[in-house]
Amino acid sequence: MIELKNISKTYTLGNEKIYALKDVNLKIDAGEFVSIIGPSGSGKSTLMNILGCLDVPDDGEYYLDNINVAKLSDDKLAEIRNSKIGFIFQNFNLLPKLTAIENVELPLMYRGINNKQRHERVIKAVESVGLIDRINHRPNELSGGQQQRIAIARAIVGEPDIILADEPTGNLDSKAGKEIMDVLVNLNEMGKTIVLITHDLSISQYGRRIIKMVDGKFLPE
Template sequence: MNSDKPLIEINNLIKTYRMAGEAVPVLKDISFTIHQGEFVAIIGPSGSGKSTLMNMLGCLDIPSSGSYLLDGQEISQMTDNQQAYIRNQKIGFIFQSFNLLNKLSALENVELPLIYRNISMKSRRALATEALINVGLGERLHHKPNQLSGGQQQRVAIARALAGNPPILLADEPTGALDTQTGKEILQMLHELNEKGHTIIIITHDPAIANQARRCIRIQDGEITEDQEVVHS
């Protein structure tokens, strides 16, 4: 499933924040590549830099120095508007807290990213409906988040991430707010999406979640300490 050309290419990436006039390095000379169709976990404890790295991968922030190529495009030199366009086209986000709008139905929540693509109402409704059916919520299209269980809300979030068919799904602690059984179901869904060709990147602090991936990148104190294939028995 992997192609020769990397989908994501990170080279010598450094991120430094200024706090109280002092330079605080958060990411220190990070380099790695991810190919189309991989299932990768980025794991590290709180304060390791994994959230900052996620923001870089998701085009939510740019590095202080170094290079980030996404599908051959240099992200680190882009304007905010250019990054927003790339996020909308290339990346589907799945968050621990679901990030659904409570006043909107499941269908309307899934439609939201498609509005910014200037897709017609009829087309985006069809795409959103299909995405919800694909995650098993065809009977819940018009339910609002407070009428859904946590697992169902996360399925809506996955449908929203999938509706525009982005090549990358970036999942930040996607099972963190769910019970164990529901978490397993969400991870199984991510496996199935990976088998269909989506590149999955999970950000987690939990080794049990990381072990579900096919490759694990461990980050500690802003540096990669390990990058290896996960062996499944």
């Protein structure tokens, strides 16, 4: 499903060229749960942005379902982000003025799905994370763990094949963090491909495959 070939990404700091990623190769099959663990500055977030079609590498090739992502237009990339990939972020990224159900509904509105289908999908997604009784609450009326579960519902409402989770437990206590990881494990068991980025060794253990990242490179598995 995912294949990275010799991916490199550099940034310039003053006169110095810094590699965020250097000749990274990676294959992820459909249905896998892969944890990528590394310290701050190891290149994890850059990798996540490339996997999520939010950024492009300087060198190398990224194939998603055998399609070379680098050759796609901005519109096509946006279409992939909205239909094939679900994103979960550390800071939840919920819109504060919208209720939980309105936040979950947003991706479907962008896709022009009619009201009836939107409502059915949203209810199904919110039920799957166990928060149907909170659908009319705004983010500030929800705990951190509840906000992240609503964010997961938003990520899966478009029925993507891939879930990219960037430090999804980073702002949560251990109990809420475990609840979030249990939701991700359940999604994986339902067939979703999960790529988890974390610096937390205990959280990485939820993955079926763990890849360690240091200084823009993967350590041998």
